[in-house]
Amino acid sequence: MYRFSINILIILSFLACKPTQTAKEDTKSNISDTKPQIAYYFFKAFKTADSTYIRLNKSRITNAKLKGNFPSKIADINKKNNQWLVSFSGKQIITQLQIENPLIEKIEYINEQGNFEKRTILHTQKDFVLRIPYNNSIKTITFEQIIKDSIKLKTILISKINP
Numbered sequence: 001m002y003r004f005s006i007n008i009l010i011i012l013s014f015l016a017c018k019p020t021q022t023a024k025e026d027t028k029s030n031i032s033d034t035k036p037q038i039a040y041y042f043f044k045a046f047k048t049a050d051s052t053y054i055r056l057n058k059s060r061i062t063n064a065k066l067k068g069n070f071p072s073k074i075a076d077i078n079k080k081n082n083q084w085l086v087s088f089s090g091k092q093i094i095t096q097l098q099i100e101n102p103l104i105e106k107i108e109y110i111n112e113q114g115n116f117e118k119r120t121i122l123h124t125q126k127d128f129v130l131r132i133p134y135n136n137s138i139k140t141i142t143f144e145q146i147i148k149d150s151i152k153l154k155t156i157l158i159s160k161i162n163p
Helices: 002-016 025-033
Strands: 037-047 052-063 084-089 093-099 104-110 116-122 125-133 140-148 153-161
Touching: 052 140, 052 153, 093 125
Parallel strands: none
Antiparallel strands: 037 052, 037 125, 084 093, 084 140, 104 116, 140 153
């Protein structure tokens, strides 16, 4: 009897939790249009003897939301040496990212003696992906390498891409 009443309570609790449909079809289509979107940009970086080139292979837009805030501009004081500054622009800069140079890969591993070791690998070409909140006003993506010396901050234009 005790087992029977527990089974009935479990079944009733599942039935009580049955989802109900409150939204109409028209409001469902409007909701999907206003969802936040993420833009994925798939790049390939090339290094030659005299220059570095970036090529946009493809881009993809998905319905999702990224955590965190994306600054419209990164202050000079926050720019790090040998990093790449990526600017997504329309008529003005919409957002900026500061990323590691994808052609320089830093790996950490345990060597044969059991010691922790770091190694830097210099690539001549490498694929990489950037993702940002989607904005249909983006017309150009600019890559700059940040060079800090003791006097001032210099940027070297690497590549400008029209997505």
